[in-house]
Amino acid sequence: MVESKQPVSHGVSVRNLWMAYADAEERGKTRVILEDVSLDIAEREFVCVLGPSGCGKSTLLRIVAGLEKQSLGTVETSSRPSVVFQEHGVFPWLTAAENIAYPLRLRGMPKAERTDRVNELLGMMGLKDFASYYPGQISGGMRQRVSVARALADDGGVLLMDEPFGALDEQTRVSLQQELLRIWEQTSKAVMFITHSVDEALTLADRVLVMSTRPGRIIEEIKIPFGRPRDILALRRDPVYGEITSRLWELLGKHPQGKSAS
Numbered sequence: 001m002v003e004s005k006q007p008v009s010h011g012v013s014v015r016n017l018w019m020a021y022a023d024a025e026e027r028g029k030t031r032v033i034l035e036d037v038s039l040d041i042a043e044r045e046f047v048c049v050l051g052p053s054g055c056g057k058s059t060l061l062r063i064v065a066g067l068e069k070q071s072l073g074t075v076e077t078s079s080r081p082s083v084v085f086q087e088h089g090v091f092p093w094l095t096a097a098e099n100i101a102y103p104l105r106l107r108g109m110p111k112a113e114r115t116d117r118v119n120e121l122l123g124m125m126g127l128k129d130f131a132s133y134y135p136g137q138i139s140g141g142m143r144q145r146v147s148v149a150r151a152l153a154d155d156g157g158v159l160l161m162d163e164p165f166g167a168l169d170e171q172t173r174v175s176l177q178q179e180l181l182r183i184w185e186q187t188s189k190a191v192m193f194i195t196h197s198v199d200e201a202l203t204l205a206d207r208v209l210v211m212s213t214r215p216g217r218i219i220e221e222i223k224i225p226f227g228r229p230r231d232i233l234a235l236r237r238d239p240v241y242g243e244i245t246s247r248l249w250e251l252l253g254k255h256p257q258g259k260s261a262s
């Protein structure tokens with residue numbers, strides 16, 4: 001085993017990462033989930049990891065987050081990453097404002113400063129009127145807003161997101177993507193965003209890393225040439241958008257066992 005967490009001056013650096021689990025069907029055997037994965041994410045860079053279901057995207061994210069230990073390889077991050085999951089990412093016993101304040105309290109930020117920062121984030125995420133609501137009293141889209149706001153409140157330079165908008169309806173998803181980009185553009189965070197949606201990857205990313213089915217490997221890296229801020233409608237009319245979409249589908253199509261990307 002190689003030591004997992006070491007600081008890099010910025011962003012994320014993964015080198016020759018392998019992950020194997022004990023095989024549930026054959027005792028004594030292991031199953032390789034991630035095979036020799038290497039990637040870098042620079043400060044201010046937004047990288048989407050795109051791949052079919054079960055290819056190991058979440059496993060990769062959990063390892064980078066320090067929530068799981070890899071079998072082999074190294075992971076370095078410039079700071080302790082903040083993580084947004086698809087669901088269950090907020091504390092149900094805390095209000096929206098208290099959830100967002102949580103990382104600030106952990107950091108020991110004084111109360112007055114904390115209140116200002118929380119109010120600012122509530123405003124940015126359109127949650128001002130819901131500050132004192134508990135997660136059970138607000139919609140799924142609003143809960144994800146709280147989860148994203150909490151991750152953004154964390155001052156660290158690395159943000160990891162595991163299909164954070166996957167469970168939302170299309171309209172809410174598109175609006176949260178736009179809000180995330182707007183806020184992220186004002187920070188210098190390195191973002192690793194897991195998705196199985198081609199459109200989502202093209203809307204958000206500076207670079208897309210495409211993974212194969214199990215064992216998950218990075219089979220292609222595609223730079224997304226669109227500037228920022230991005231206008232979703234203009235983007236979809238751009239012939240280059242169509243070309244990259246076809247290329248990504250082609251890559252995903254080589255792996256028919258995966259669930260279809262959208």
Ligand SMILES: Nc1ncnc2c1ncn2[C@@H]1O[C@H](COP(=O)(O)OP(=O)(O)OP(=O)(O)O)[C@@H](O)[C@H]1O
Binds near residue numbers: 021022052055056060
């Ligand atoms: N703790 C574990 N023990 C054994 N196998 C595991 C464990 N965690 C994940 N796996 C297996 O690793 C593989 C990859 O799972 P993972 O959740 O990383 O895929 P994914 O690409 O994120 O899938 P999805 O897009 O469906 O969320 C799956 O076959 C899963 O069953």
